[in-house]
Amino acid sequence: MSFLEVNDLKVHFPVRGGFFNTIQDYVYAVDGVSFKIDEGKTYGLIGESGSGKTTIGKAIVGLEKPTAGEILYYGQLVNKKRLRKKLGYNKEVQMIFQDVLSSLDPRKRIRDIIAEPIRNHEKLTKEEEMKRILTLLDIVGMPSDALFKYPHEFSGGQRQRIGVARAVALNPKLIVADEPVSALDLSVQAQILNFLKKIQKDFNLSYIFISHDLGVVKHMCDYIYIMHRGRFVEAGTREDIYNNPQHIYTKRLIAAIPEVDAENREEARIKRIKVEQEYSEKESIFYDENGKVFDLVPISDTHYVAIKNKEDLGYVENSIA
Amino acid sequence: MENEKILEIKDLHTGFRFEDKYFDAVDGVSFSLYKNELLAIVGESGCGKSTIANSIVGLHDKNHTRVSGEIIYDDENVVNYSEEQFNKIRGKDIGFIFQDPLASLNPLHRVGEQIKEALIYHTDLTKEQRHERMLYLLGRVGIVNPERTARQFPHELSGGMRQRVLIAMALSCKPNIVIADEPTTALDVTIQAQILDLLSELQNEIHAGIILITHDLGVVAQMADRVAVMYAGQFVEVAEAKELFRNPLHPYTRSLLHSIPQSDAVGAELNVIQGMVPSLKNLSRDGCRFAPRIPWIPDSEHEKNPILHQISRDHFVRCTCWENFHFENEGGC
Numbered sequence: 001m002s003f004l005e006v007n008d009l010k011v012h013f014p015v016r017g018g019f020f021n022t023i024q025d026y027v028y029a030v031d032g033v034s035f036k037i038d039e040g041k042t043y044g045l046i047g048e049s050g051s052g053k054t055t056i057g058k059a060i061v062g063l064e065k066p067t068a069g070e071i072l073y074y075g076q077l078v079n080k081k082r083l084r085k086k087l088g089y090n091k092e093v094q095m096i097f098q099d100v101l102s103s104l105d106p107r108k109r110i111r112d113i114i115a116e117p118i119r120n121h122e123k124l125t126k127e128e129e130m131k132r133i134l135t136l137l138d139i140v141g142m143p144s145d146a147l148f149k150y151p152h153e154f155s156g157g158q159r160q161r162i163g164v165a166r167a168v169a170l171n172p173k174l175i176v177a178d179e180p181v182s183a184l185d186l187s188v189q190a191q192i193l194n195f196l197k198k199i200q201k202d203f204n205l206s207y208i209f210i211s212h213d214l215g216v217v218k219h220m221c222d223y224i225y226i227m228h229r230g231r232f233v234e235a236g237t238r239e240d241i242y243n244n245p246q247h248i249y250t251k252r253l254i255a256a257i258p259e260v261d262a263e264n265r266e267e268a269r270i271k272r273i274k275v276e277q278e279y280s281e282k283e284s285i286f287y288d289e290n291g292k293v294f295d296l297v298p299i300s301d302t303h304y305v306a307i308k309n310k311e312d313l314g315y316v317e318n319s320i321a
Numbered sequence: 322m323e324n325e326k327i328l329e330i331k332d333l334h335t336g337f338r339f340e341d342k343y344f345d346a347v348d349g350v351s352f353s354l355y356k357n358e359l360l361a362i363v364g365e366s367g368c369g370k371s372t373i374a375n376s377i378v379g380l381h382d383k384n385h386t387r388v389s390g391e392i393i394y395d396d397e398n399v400v401n402y403s404e405e406q407f408n409k410i411r412g413k414d415i416g417f418i419f420q421d422p423l424a425s426l427n428p429l430h431r432v433g434e435q436i437k438e439a440l441i442y443h444t445d446l447t448k449e450q451r452h453e454r455m456l457y458l459l460g461r462v463g464i465v466n467p468e469r470t471a472r473q474f475p476h477e478l479s480g481g482m483r484q485r486v487l488i489a490m491a492l493s494c495k496p497n498i499v500i501a502d503e504p505t506t507a508l509d510v511t512i513q514a515q516i517l518d519l520l521s522e523l524q525n526e527i528h529a530g531i532i533l534i535t536h537d538l539g540v541v542a543q544m545a546d547r548v549a550v551m552y553a554g555q556f557v558e559v560a561e562a563k564e565l566f567r568n569p570l571h572p573y574t575r576s577l578l579h580s581i582p583q584s585d586a587v588g589a590e591l592n593v594i595q596g597m598v599p600s601l602k603n604l605s606r607d608g609c610r611f612a613p614r615i616p617w618i619p620d621s622e623h624e625k626n627p628i629l630h631q632i633s634r635d636h637f638v639r640c641t642c643w644e645n646f647h648f649e650n651e652g653g654c
């Protein structure tokens with residue numbers, strides 16, 4: 001069952017300039033995206049930097065005001081602070097930021113950092129609050145002596161876990177995880193990913209998992225959206241996206257992943273060159289004359305591609321063979 | 322010509338001073354680099370990769386750093402070169418490319434001027450020739466409009482463009498050796514692929530030996546001829562790239578490979594390496610440095626003073642603990 005529905009979301013940022021500091025133009029950071037979130041599932045949002053991933057995340061948690069479109073929580077609009085408050089939305093939908101350090105107040109101790117969302121949303125006694133915080137530290141695998149330390153006293157991986165503890169403090173339904181492991185070493189990354197999966201099982205959480213690492217997304221996500229220029233170019237299950245990519249942008253992204261496979265590197269390079277070539281040749285099939293991504297059209301029950309004429313896909317495929 | 326040795330490092334130690342004591346971040350590293358070869362140094366952050374790079378080009382603050390051992394370049398040990406001596410080889414014979422191009426470029430000077438500056442210093446081209454060469458170089462690294470880019474300031478360029486400019490600078494004097502420290506870590510995968518392909522292509526042209534430092538095993542698998550896996554200041558495994566991925570031996574190498582999300586085991590629990598890379602001051606210098614992270618392996622499996630053992634012609638592994646190594650959940654055998 002979907003509990004969150006996003007319809008034709010747009011977030012445009014004005015670019016000001018000139019003598020009167022008037023609006024000269026807009027950055028179309030998010031320019032018409034729609035999707036639904038089911039319970040206990042993980043949705044991947046991939047795309048290169050600047051494609052609008054963080055802006056979607058922020059709009060969902062209410063940190064960025066949509067220019068147009070609607071966000072529905074159990075069918076109710078949550079585009080205003082007042083509405084979000086009434087539905088307890090801010091408690092149910094949390095975000096883990098890419099840059100944890102800057103999202104943690106350097107002057108506060110870990111205890112207060114984790115307690116902050118709890119204090120904002122629940123009335124607990126001092127003892128109840130402490131008990132909850134200790135449980136949270138335990139969940140994220142941090143010792144209790146972390147309570148009285150400051151963010152800078154922790155390693156990157158530990159800070160990321162503190163960010164997770166804070167996000168799960170209120171037992172939310174949905175966590176928007178914005179590049180939660182991008183800055184971490186492999187083994188620490190593995191730890192956080194395992195852990196996110198575990199608490200998902202325990203609490204039936206849903207994630208919107210934002211990343212530019214296709215390997216990580218493949219590992220984590222049930223359903224994947226590929227973003228480019230503020231729009232979705234393709235959406236589908238893990239299998240749809242990785243085994244049967246259709247949009248040239250998706251193909252290009254996948255071909256660029258450096259696989260841990262030293263045997264077939266020459267083939268990978270040739271493939272990459274071929275895909276690059278296809279990208280420049282087929283641009284007009286996949287983008288309109290202004291470079292805008294077309295609307296998504298279904299090509300199977302689960303798989304959607306942004307293309308003007310579905311028939312062109314057949315043409316594209318034949319031409320590769 | 323293929324096997325011409327262009328750089329030899331012997332027992333390199335680079336220590337940083339904390340109060341009145343030095344702690345070695347690079348602790349007895351030896352290797353050679355050959356012409357036309359790409360040697361990757363891989364390991365998690367804090368292992369000492371950048372310290373090796375900075376030692377080779379003499380970029381450390383001499384007041385807090387102690388470098389010993391030999392870095393033999395052109396029959397000379399450059400370890401104790403003065404700043405002036407380093408200036409002569411840096412940028413000319415040895416080009417370098419770092420992770421953050423913004424930090425390596427002067428924010429106040431136009432890109433074109435910065436490339437020309439290197440040419441003034443290291444070549445005797447005329448002013449016009451330098452300008453021509455600068456435009457050629459920008460075009461060569463895939464900048465679409467060299468004239469325009471040359472007039473821009475670093476902050477006006479995208480990350481990928483900046484890294485291209487840095488590569489143009491690093492290669493401007495056709496160096497014999499190129500040191501690239503995480504050159505694509507800050508870039509999107511598509512741009513990363515372009516930059517790495519560019520690096521290979523240029524290597525084919527100038528036949529330089531490249532040291533590529535990275536934490537990304539995928540990049541290593543796609544690029545390297547030879548690989549050195551580094552842990553806590555030492556090389557723990559050195560092998561030809563294909564051999565390393567086919568037959569990884571050291572527990573650290575195997576653990577790293579095991580913690581990558583693999584396409585054939587999607588969604589499965591990932592291997593976690595217990596504990597963390599020790600800080601310089603807390604690093605125990607006795608015995609196998611990786612032992613604390615594989616505590617289920619009995620002490621008797623480790624060597625007292627682990628050395629790099631030659632396993633086959635091009636494959637070296639430190640310590641003896643790899644012989645009976647198993648992951649914790651695999652049980653002994």
Ligand SMILES: Nc1ncnc2c1ncn2[C@@H]1O[C@H](COP(=O)(O)OP(=O)(O)O)[C@@H](O)[C@H]1O
Pocket residue numbers: 013014027028029047048049050051052053054055056
């Ligand atoms: N507050 C803002 N004001 C103006 N432009 C913004 C703002 N936030 C983001 N942008 C722009 O919107 C686009 C999308 O940004 P973002 O959502 O951060 O992308 P991503 O997370 O995919 O890297 C970028 O071009 C970015 O520069």
Ligand SMILES: Nc1ncnc2c1ncn2[C@@H]1O[C@H](COP(=O)(O)OP(=O)(O)O)[C@@H](O)[C@H]1O
Pocket residue numbers: 337338346364365366367368369370371372373599600601
């Ligand atoms: N200038 C410095 N002063 C003191 N310690 C340093 C300095 N540079 C690096 N270190 C330490 O040396 C070790 C190796 O660092 P580095 O070579 O940067 O590792 P890597 O490049 O593999 O991430 C780390 O413990 C790091 O904290």
Ligand SMILES: [Mg+2]
Pocket residue numbers: 053054055098178
């Ligand atoms: Mg972002």
Ligand SMILES: [Mg+2]
Pocket residue numbers: 370371372
């Ligand atoms: Mg480094």
